[in-house]
Every structure is written in structure tokens, then in C-alpha cells.
Amino acid sequence: MKRILLLLLVFSASTAVAQDRFDYVERHNPWNRSLNAAGIRRDTVSNSYADIHFVKENGGMTDYSSSENSWTIGARTASIRHFNRLSFAGSFSYDYFDGRDMCGSMFVRPGCYPVDVLEFTPGRKIRENYAFSGAVSTVLSENWDLGARINFEATNLAKRKDLRHRNTRLDLEVMPGLLFHKGVWCAGVAYIYRKNNERVSAKEIGTSAESYEAFFDKGLSFGVLERWNGNGTHLDETGSGISGFPVGEQSHGAGIQLQYETLFGEVTLARRTGETGEKGLFWHDYEATDFGANLSWQIKSGHALRLNYSWTKLDNSENIFTRETIDGITTTIYYGKTPIFSSRESNLNLEYEFHKTDCWNMRADFGWRRTDRQSTLYFPRVKEQQMDEFVFGGDALFHLGKWELDGGIHLRKGDFEESAFEADSDLETGEYPVQLTDYYNYMNEYLTATRLNLSLGVRRNIHHFYVDISAIYEHGFDLRYVAQPNRIRAVLSVGYNF
Numbered sequence: 190m191k192r193i194l195l196l197l198l199v200f201s202a203s204t205a206v207a208q209d210r211f212d213y214v215e216r217h218n219p220w221n222r223s224l225n226a227a228g229i230r231r232d233t234v235s236n237s238y239a240d241i242h243f244v245k246e247n248g249g250m251t252d253y254s255s256s257e258n259s260w261t262i263g264a265r266t267a268s269i270r271h272f273n274r275l276s277f278a279g280s281f282s283y284d285y286f287d288g289r290d291m292c293g294s295m296f297v298r299p300g301c302y303p304v305d306v307l308e309f310t311p312g313r314k315i316r317e318n319y320a321f322s323g324a325v326s327t328v329l330s331e332n333w334d335l336g337a338r339i340n341f342e343a344t345n346l347a348k349r350k351d352l353r354h355r356n357t358r359l360d361l362e363v364m365p366g367l368l369f370h371k372g373v374w375c376a377g378v379a380y381i382y383r384k385n386n387e388r389v390s391a392k393e394i395g396t397s398a399e400s401y402e403a404f405f406d407k408g409l410s411f412g413v414l415e416r417w418n419g420n421g422t423h424l425d426e427t428g429s430g431i432s433g434f435p436v437g438e439q440s441h442g443a444g445i446q447l448q449y450e451t452l453f454g455e456v457t458l459a460r461r462t463g464e465t466g467e468k469g470l471f472w473h474d475y476e477a478t479d480f481g482a483n484l485s486w487q488i489k490s491g492h493a494l495r496l497n498y499s500w501t502k503l504d505n506s507e508n509i510f511t512r513e514t515i516d517g518i519t520t521t522i523y524y525g526k527t528p529i530f531s532s533r534e535s536n537l538n539l540e541y542e543f544h545k546t547d548c549w550n551m552r553a554d555f556g557w558r559r560t561d562r563q564s565t566l567y568f569p570r571v572k573e574q575q576m577d578e579f580v581f582g583g584d585a586l587f588h589l590g591k592w593e594l595d596g597g598i599h600l601r602k603g604d605f606e607e608s609a610f611e612a613d614s615d616l617e618t619g620e621y622p623v624q625l626t627d628y629y630n631y632m633n634e635y636l637t638a639t640r641l642n643l644s645l646g647v648r649r650n651i652h653h654f655y656v657d658i659s660a661i662y663e664h665g666f667d668l669r670y671v672a673q674p675n676r677i678r679a680v681l682s683v684g685y686n687f
Contacts, residue, residue, distance in 0.1 A: 210586075211238045211267055211686075213550060216493075216542070219453040219485040221269065221278060224444040225366030225379035226324035227336030229269070230276045231448070237268035240657075240684025249673025250640070250665045253631050254299045254307075256288030256314070257673070263318075279323040286316040293628070295389050295403075297344045297358045302436050303475050303505040303530055304465060305406040306389060306422060307628065312350025319343045326368075334368040351393050352401040352417050354424075360385040364444075373450045381442040381459055390433035391417055391424040408505065408530030409564040409572055410629035411622050429470050429512070429519075438463030440479065451487040456480075470512075470521050473529075475505040493542040498535075505530040528568070533561040553583040567621055569614035576605035578636060584644065593648040595659070603637030631670045639666040646680075657682045 214236040215221045220228030244261040251257065263284035270277045290311040297316070299305065319342065326336035339362065346356040366379035393401055403417035403424060413421030423434045442459025461477040483497040506526040513520055540554040557579050564572040584597030646659030661678040668674055 209236070209546060211236050211269075213544060214269065215267075216495075217487065217544075219448075219455075219483075219487070219495075220446075223377075223379075223446055223453075223455055224338065224364050224381060224457060225336065225368060225377040225446050225455075226278070226338035226364065227326045227334040227366040227368035227379075228375065228377055228446065228448075229278050229324060229336065230271065230326045230328070230334055231370070231375060233271050235268075235270045236686075237266070237270070238684055238686045239266035240264070240682045242680060242682035244678065244680050246676070246678045248663075248676030250635075250663050250671060250676035252293075252299070252635050253628055254291070254293030256291045258290065259286065259288035261286045274328040276326045277324070280321070282318075282320045284316075284318045286314075286318070288314045288316075291348070295348075295354050295356070295391070297346050297356050297387060302387075302438075302463065302465075303408065303503055303532070304436075304473060306424065306434060307404045307406060307625070308352045308354070308391075308401065308417065309404075310350060310352055310401060312348050312353075314346060314348050316344065316346045332369055332371050334370065335366075336368065337363070337365045339363050351395045352391055352403065353394065354389055354391040356387060356389050358385070358387040366444075368446075375446070375448040377446040379444045379446070381440070381444060381457065383459075383461075384437075384439040386435065386437035388433045388435045389424065393417070404625050404628075406625070407507070407564070407566060407622075408532075409562055409574060410625045410632075411564050411566055411572070412625070414623050414625065423465070423472060426470075430468055431466065431470060434465070435467050436463065436465050437467075438475075440477075442479070444481075451489065453485040453487075454483070456482045470510075471508055473505055473507055474526060475503060477501060477503040491544045493540075493544070495538075495540040495542070497538045500536075501532075501534045503532045503534075504528060529564070529566050531563045531565070535559045547588050549588065550586040551583065552585075554581065556580040569612035569616055570621060571610055571612055572621070573608045573610075574605060575608075576603065576633075576637065578603040582642070591650045593650065595644075595646045595648075597642075597644040599642040601638075601640040601642065605633055605637055627670075634668060634670045635665075638668055638671065640664065641666075653686045655684050655686065657684070 214234055218232035220231050241264045246259050247257065249257045261284055263282060265282035267280035291314045292309050292311045293307055295306045295308055322340045324336065324338040326334055329335050342360040344358040348354050362383040364379050364381050366377055368375060368377040401417050402414060403422045405413040405422045415421050418425035438461055440459045440461035442457060444455060444457035446455045459479045461479060463475050464471045465473040479501050481499045486494045507529045508523060508526050510521050510523045513522060536558050538556045540552060542552045544550045560576045562574045580599055580601045582597060582599030584595065586593060586595040640663055642661065642663045644661045646657065648655050648657040659680045663676045665671060665674045
């Protein structure tokens with residue numbers, strides 16, 4: 190035992206110096222984050238790491254559907270490797286999440302779809318997440334490279350208290366690409382295919398006489414509030430032969446890339462369609478257009494500038510249909526659809542980075558998001574909301590021999606406006622449906638309140654091993670609807686660089 194302790198002491202006293210972290214190596218070559226994996230051969234730096242981590246989060250400064258008391262344990266690995274005529278990049282991660290007193294959205298990713306289902310009984314939620322990504326690039330000829338990238342994610346979620354529900358979510362993305370390069374010029378093209386689906390299966394197994402309600406959100410928190418197994422929530426459709434509430438979407442698109450020396454640009458455009466329901470019975474259909482553009486300039490003296498912009502247009506409609514049963518066979522007859530919700534979202538991010546190998550890394554960033562949402566549930570009566578969110582700040586990382594220190598500060602601020610009007614139309618309509626105002630006010634304040642975010646971390650490198658401890662503290666100002674102004678996130682990870 191004494192010999193083992195002595196060996197550990199000698200091992201920990203090593204004078205190893207830290208190497209650049211994986212995230213910087215990944216950022217350094219913009220092709221690593223491009224949709225076109227053929228371009229990962231435009232760099233020759235290889236880097237890999239693996240770690241296990243534990244995360245503890247506490248505090249009420251969070252969105253309505255998150256936990257004020259949660260922990261996560263997981264493992265992950267990522268790698269970029271270059272060989273003679275072949276380059277690889279990939280990652281794998283697993284996370285186990287345990288959150289207490291959770292309610293709100295029943296989806297794995299609240300806000301991912303244009304409709305949502307909420308429940309109101311706080312309880313424990315368990316979530317397991319598996320994620321895998323892989324990319325390969327190979328030489329076709331002197332001036333041509335071929336590549337492909339695949340991203341896959343599977344998530345299981347379960348709530349352990351009535352109103353209970355189980356979720357399964359699958360997300361797959363495939364992107365083959367081709368690259369032409371000659372001298373300091375590169376040009377590429379990639380195809381994008383993505384498909385994801387999620388199913389929410391709810392049930393009530395307790396003996397309480399309490400009536401559990403759910404809210405079906407059709408946009409801007411307008412919708413149907415009733416018992417969870419009522420017709421308006423679509424959580425109990427066993428009579429229609431449908432298990433749970435299914436949502437699915439898929440998209441097709443393309444991206445083009447152009448690089449001159451260290452100046453890189455990429456533009457992508459994708460068309461996305463989705464629906465709720467299955468087996469010939471569909472309650473909603475939506476369409477979206479996703480546009481993205483990014484520009485990166487890697488200055489040879491260690492400076493870098495990055496600009497990212499994205500724009501999304503989404504329109505959701507509710508189907509009008511009847512169900513008829515003749516001779517024991519039930520068919521769905523569709524008469525049309527009515528638009529109920531639309532949104533337009535713009536995101537702009539600007540980042541400056543200064544890096545000196547084995548010394549420091551500093552970044553400053555600015556972000557802006559504009560969201561315009563419109564509810565037309567009872568056209569020609571229209572409800573609108575415009576929201577702006579801003580964030581700016583910076584972070585720094587210092588290498589001090591075997592030690593690394595990092596810290597950051599960010600300030601968030603936002604604002605929103607509401608309006609209502611009646612469009613020119615001969616149609617007659619009634620009163621708007623119920624709005625879940627508590628949820629609506631909470632989320633508006635959480636997204637737009639002034640928030641200060643402080644982070645601090647320390648890492649000890651031991652040969653290729655490392656131990657990393659970090660924490661993020663967030664404070665919200667002048668809150669009315671969010672009950673607590675503070676939140677802290679602490680992370681402990683042990684890893685290996687190779």
C-alpha cells in the first residue's frame with residue numbers, strides 16, 4: 190500500500206505542461222464545425238480527450254420547465270485524427286440526469302416544436318441521453334476530397350409522479366459532402382438530411398381523487414386547459430389507435446462553403462416539415478425554412494474573428510377533419526387546415542478570440558436574438574409578440590505550468606412588446622381561448638430579465654490526465670414572476686488527453 194501511495198505522489202508531482210484544450214483545436218479549423226466533413230483535412234492538428242463528469246445545479250433562476258435542484262453524471266469522448274489519406278472526427282457522450290420538483294413542458298426539449306403540452310404537478314424526472322457524431326474525409330484525387338458526417342441522439346425521459354409520463358426522442362442527421370481545393374482556394378458543397386421524432390406517453394396510476402390537468406399550448410400560451418385525458422390535449426388517443434402524443438419532423442437542405450487562405454464562409458438553406466399524430470390521423474402540420482451563414486477569419490498572429498447568423502420562418506396549421514366508421518372501418522376525412530401560429534426568429538453572434546499556445550486564450554462575444562410570434566387561432570383576431578434578447582461578455586483561460594485557470598463574465602438583457610389587431614375579413618369569430626398567463630409571464634421575464642453570469646474554474650494537469658473543477662453563478666435583477674434570483678452550476682470532471 191505504501192508503494193502504491195508513493196507511486197501516486199510521484200505521478201502527481203510530474204512537471205507536465207498542459208496542451209491546448211479540445212474545444213480550441215476544434216474551433217481553430219472552421220471545417221471541423223462545418224456541415225461539410227470533407228474539409229476536416231484542411232488542418233493537420235490531432236487532438237482527443239475523454240472524461241467523466243458530475244454536475245450539480247441549484248437555484249430558481251431557470252426556465253419554467255427546469256429543476257431547481259438537479260444533478261447529472263456522465264461520460265464523453267471526442268477526437269480529431271489525421272492520417273496520410275484519411276481524417277476522422279467524432280464524439281460520444283452519455284448523461285444521466287435526475288431533477289426534483291419538475292413540471293411544465295412534457296417534451297424533452299421545451300420549445301423545440303410549435304406546439305407544447307404542459308402539466309402542473311411537481312415531481313422527479315429522470316433523463317438519459319446518448320449522443321454520437323462521426324465524420325470522415327478521404328482523398329479522391331489531387332484536388333478533390335470526399336466526406337460525410339452523421340449525428341445521432343437518443344433520449345429517454347420519465348416522470349416519477351402523477352401526472353406521469355415517459356418520452357422517447359430520436360434525432361438523426363446525415364450530411365455527405367464534396368470539396369475542391371487548389372492552392373489557397375477551397376470550395377465545397379454538402380447535402381443535409383435530418384429527421385427527429387418524439388412521443389409523450391402519459392398515465393395516472395395514483396388513487397388520489399385529485400383531477401390532474403394539462404394544457405395544450407398552440408402558441409403564445411393560448412390553447413386548451415382540461416383534464417389530461419380530454420380530447421383537447423391529445424395525450425389519450427387510445428380510441429384512435431394512437432399511443433401517446435407523437436410529433437415528427439424531417440428536413441432537406443444544402444450548404445456551400447468557400448475558403449481563401451484563412452478566410453472561411455458557409456451558407457446553408459433547409460426546408461423542414463413536421464406533423465403531430467400518426468396512422469392517418471394528423472392534428473397539426475407545420476413548415477419551416479432554416480437559413481444559416483457563418484464567416485470565420487483565422488489571423489495567423491493568433492487572432493480570430495467569427496460571425497454567425499441564422500434565420501427561421503415557421504408556420505403551423507391545425508387540420509380540419511371528421512372521423513367516420515363504416516362497417517367497423519374508421520377513416521379520417523380532411524376538409525382543409527387553418528393557420529394558428531407563425532414565428533420568425535433571427536440570431537446573430539459575433540466573437541473575437543486571441544490565443545497564444547501554452548499561455549492564454551481570451552474571447553469576447555456579443556449575441557442578439559429577435560423573435561416575432563403571431564397567434565391566429567381565431568382569425569381575423571390576431572395576437573402578436575416581438576422579443577429581443579442581448580448577451581455580451583467574455584472569458585479567459587490562463588496556462589500556469591500544470592495548472593489552468595479560467596473565468597468569464599456575461600450580461601444578458603431583453604425586452605418584448607405585445608399587440609393585437611383585427612385583420613380585414615368578412616369572417617366572424619368568438620372570444621380567444623384561455624391563455625396560461627402564469628406560464629406566459631414567467632417565461633417572458635426569464636428570457637428578458639437583466640441577468641449577470643459569472644464563471645470560474647481551475648484544472649490540474651497530471652501528465653495526460655486532468656482534474657477540473659468549475660462553477661457558474663447567475664443572478665437575475667428586478668424579478669416579479671421568477672421566484673428566486675440566483676442559480677449556481679458546479680462541475681467536477683476527471684479526464685485524459687491523448
